[in-house]
Amino acid sequence: DAGVIQSPRHEVTEMGQEVTLRCKPISGHDYLFWYRQTMMRGLELLIYFNNNVPIDDSGMPEDRFSAKMPNASFSTLKIQPSEPRDSAVYFCASRTSGKADTQYFGPGTRLTVL
Amino acid sequence: SQQGEEDPQALSIQEGENATMNCSYKTSINNLQWYRQNSGRGLVHLILIRSNEREKHSGRLRVTLDTSKKSSSLLITASRAADTASYFCATALTGGGNKLTFGTGTQLKVEL
Numbered sequence A: 001d002a003g004v005i006q007s008p009r010h011e012v013t014e015m016g017q018e019v020t021l022r023c024k025p026i027s028g029h030d031y032l033f034w035y036r037q038t039m040m041r042g043l044e045l046l047i048y049f050n051n052n053v054p055i056d057d058s059g060m061p062e063d064r065f066s067a068k069m070p071n072a073s074f075s076t077l078k079i080q081p082s083e084p085r086d087s088a089v090y091f092c093a094s095r096t097s098g099k100a101d102t103q104y105f106g107p108g109t110r111l112t113v114l
Numbered sequence B: 001s002q003q004g005e006e007d008p009q010a011l012s013i014q015e016g017e018n019a020t021m022n023c024s025y026k027t028s029i030n031n032l033q034w035y036r037q038n039s040g041r042g043l044v045h046l047i048l049i050r051s052n053e054r055e056k057h058s059g060r061l062r063v064t065l066d067t068s069k070k071s072s073s074l075l076i077t078a079s080r081a082a083d084t085a086s087y088f089c090a091t092a093l094t095g096g097g098n099k100l101t102f103g104t105g106t107q108l109k110v111e112l
Helices: none
Strands: A006-007 A010-013 A017-023 A029-037 A043-050 A054-058 A066-071 A074-079 A090-097 A109-113 B005-007 B010-015 B019-024 B029-037 B043-050 B055-058 B061-066 B072-074 B087-091 B106-111
Touching: A006 A090, A010 A017, A017 A090, A017 A109, A017 B029, A029 A074, A043 A074, A043 B019, A043 B087, A054 A066, A054 A074, B010 B019, B010 B061, B019 B106, B029 B061, B029 B072, B043 B055, B043 B087
Parallel strands: A010 A109, B010 B106
Antiparallel strands: A006 A017, A017 A074, A029 A043, A029 A090, A043 A054, A066 A074, A090 A109, B005 B019, B019 B072, B029 B043, B029 B087, B055 B061, B061 B072, B087 B106
16 A cells, blocks of 8 residues: 655745645545654644544644645645745654554655745 | 653664663653654654553564653664664653654664
């Protein structure tokens, strides 16, 4: 089975531009998580969905960040406008209710905002 | 703030030696998990230990959990160069919904 798929793998953009990160969870998984990883702050949970509904977005840093999950096989994380401090690796992870919290991570998107 | 603090931050050993990493956490948990992250890759789940368990084994991995001390350790026996990676503990908090809170990680380097 394919794992969690993320695109793009690398994104370089200029400050002020809109950035959209994409994620396809593992088929059959009903939870989807977005994380951000930086050297300074480690791995932070931004938001998670259950059955396509956002459950906890308390980790979303500010209004510039938004996430959607229009269906069970696709989610987006959007940053508008982007800032240099948003530079990080963004991970998507998914899990199923029946697998006791174990999460399956995608390869990540490395975002650089110049 | 980080729920899990890991110790040491970095560890360098020779192939064949054992590697021990420790994780401390602050609040009550349902379970604790360990993940590995190779450079430039996503995290991979290694092992899960529930709050009512004290020790668990999986291949060359041994995990212990001491809920009275709010700490866990991960032991990798007979390490290999391929074990070189960062290792993170993650806690599922009691009443924390379905979230995991990740620790700061230990960077392990296994040298030939």
